Amino acid sequence: MKIIRTFATTANLGPGFDAFGLCLDLYNDYSFEISSKYIIEGFDERFSDPKNNLIIQSYEKVFEVLNEPIIPIKLVELVQNIPTSRGLGSSASCILAGVLIANDILHNGNALSDDLIFQIASSIEGHPDNIAPLLFGGLTCSFKNDKYYTVKSEVSNRLKFTLCIPTFELKTADARKVLPKEVSMSDAVSNISHSVALFKALELGDMELLRNANVDKLHQDYRFPLIKGSNYFIDYAVNNNATCMISGAGPTILLISDKTLNIQYDGWEIKELKVNNFGAYIYEE
Numbered sequence: 001m002k003i004i005r006t007f008a009t010t011a012n013l014g015p016g017f018d019a020f021g022l023c024l025d026l027y028n029d030y031s032f033e034i035s036s037k038y039i040i041e042g043f044d045e046r047f048s049d050p051k052n053n054l055i056i057q058s059y060e061k062v063f064e065v066l067n068e069p070i071i072p073i074k075l076v077e078l079v080q081n082i083p084t085s086r087g088l089g090s091s092a093s094c095i096l097a098g099v100l101i102a103n104d105i106l107h108n109g110n111a112l113s114d115d116l117i118f119q120i121a122s123s124i125e126g127h128p129d130n131i132a133p134l135l136f137g138g139l140t141c142s143f144k145n146d147k148y149y150t151v152k153s154e155v156s157n158r159l160k161f162t163l164c165i166p167t168f169e170l171k172t173a174d175a176r177k178v179l180p181k182e183v184s185m186s187d188a189v190s191n192i193s194h195s196v197a198l199f200k201a202l203e204l205g206d207m208e209l210l211r212n213a214n215v216d217k218l219h220q221d222y223r224f225p226l227i228k229g230s231n232y233f234i235d236y237a238v239n240n241n242a243t244c245m246i247s248g249a250g251p252t253i254l255l256i257s258d259k260t261l262n263i264q265y266d267g268w269e270i271k272e273l274k275v276n277n278f279g280a281y282i283y284e285e
Contacts, residue, residue: 001031001033001284002031002032002033002104002282002283002284002285003029003030003031003032003078003282003283003284003285004029004032004097004100004101004104004280004281004282005027005028005029005280005281005282005283006027006028006030006082006093006094006096006097006134006280007023007024007025007026007027007028007082007093007134007276007279007280008023008024008026008027008081008082008088008089008090008093008163008273009022009023009024009088009089009092009093009130009133009134009248010022010024010087010088010089010163010247010248010252010254011087011089011129011130011247012129012219012245012246012247012248012249013198013202013245013254014194014195014198014213014214014215014216014220014243014245015190015191015194015195015198015213015214015215015216015217015218016141016195016198016199017191017195017216017218017219018127018129019129019141019143019195020129020139020140020141020195020198021089021128021129021130021131021132021133021134021139021140021142022133022138022140022155022161022202022275023133023134023137023138023275023276023277023279024088024161024163024273024274024275024276025273025274025275025276026081026082026088026163026271026273027079027081027082028077028079028080028081028082028093028097029077029079030055030075030076030077030078030097030101031074031075031076031078031285032073032074032075032076032101032104032105033073033074034071034072034073034074034105035072035073035074036072037072038050038056038072038073038074038075039073039074039075040053040056040074040075040076041074041075041076041077042076042077042078043077053075053094054091054094054095054098055075055094055095055097055098055101056075056098057098057124058094058095058096058097058098058099058102058121058124059073059098059099059101059102060098060102061098061099061102061120061124062098062099062102062103062106062111062112062120063102063106065120066106066111066112068106071105071106073101073105075101083165084169085169085170085171086165086166086169086170086247086250086251086252087170087172087246087247087248087249087250087251087252088163088165088247088248088252089130089134089248091125091130092121092125092130092131092134093134093280095121095124095125095131096117096121096131096134096135097280099112099117099120099121099124100117100280101282103117104282114135114136117135118132118135118136118148118150119147119148121135122142122144122148123148127144128142128143128144128148128149128150129142130248132148132150132152133152133279134279134280135279135280136150136152136279137152137276137278137279138152138153138154138155138275138276138277138279139152139153139154139155139199139202139203139275140152140153141199153199153202153203154203154275154277155202155203155205155275155277156202156203156204156205156206157205158205158258159202159205159207159210159256159257159258159275160256160258160259160260160261160272161254161256161272161273161274161275162242162254162255162256162257162261162263162270162271162272163247163253163254163269163270163271163272163273164233164252164253164254164255164263164265164269164270165252165268165269165270165271166227166228166229166251166252166267166268166269167267167268167269168228168251169251170226170227170249170250170251172248172249174226175223175226175249175250176249178222178223178226179218179219179222179223180222183217183218187218188217190215190217191216191217191218194213194214194215194216195213197209197212197213198210198213198214201213202256205258207241207257207258210243210256211241211242211243214243214244214245216245219246220245220246223246223249223250224246226250226251227246227250227251227253229265229267229268230246230251230253232265233253233255233263233265236255236261236263237255237257240257240261240263241257241258241259242255242256242257242261243255243256243257260272
């Protein structure tokens, strides 16, 4: 039996809006095999229909790109740890799962280059900032010109990453609505300088630099008010030598520190996670 393991990703990372992404060691597992017709098991009822299943939709997109006849599969959700609509890349995890499964079914994983996998998955997602760390692992900075590009770095093992996950959802579309359509030159310059420093601080494990580089003018001040309870985590970070940022579009809050944080907040799940430096993969069991 073949199984694909995909991971949670946290995007933006403060001033790295729509550019930075980080792969974390929180995963979903799906088994797959060729079948005479589509069989989907283990999923929430909403996703039991192939037409409503993002993994299957992305799987079929690869066949479309390669002009190959679609091969039906049996797809079973075995482990589901990544919550949906929490700013942890659940959509990206499904999209890349579908693309990687298709690549495995077609010519045993030799049909597509890593770059073509990245291009297809990012085009389905509409942006590369979650796909890149999920595919390549570690910390990434991504952008689009004529195609999607990304650069990867590894994060210092001195840093600890704590996810604070609420029970409520926040749709990305709703989090986008509150953002300004234009920003000042000074705010744009501020984000450029602070994001470069933050990227380097994550590589070095330099908490002083990281705390001071986590200054954003583009999205967080507009989104924090949408997340009830976020002020608690902002204050906690200030008082505990940590730094606080929104994971993706929210509502999950990410705390970064150089020590384990003893934090609890009613109605929120707290998880300390490690960085995943190798990304999604397929294995046999």
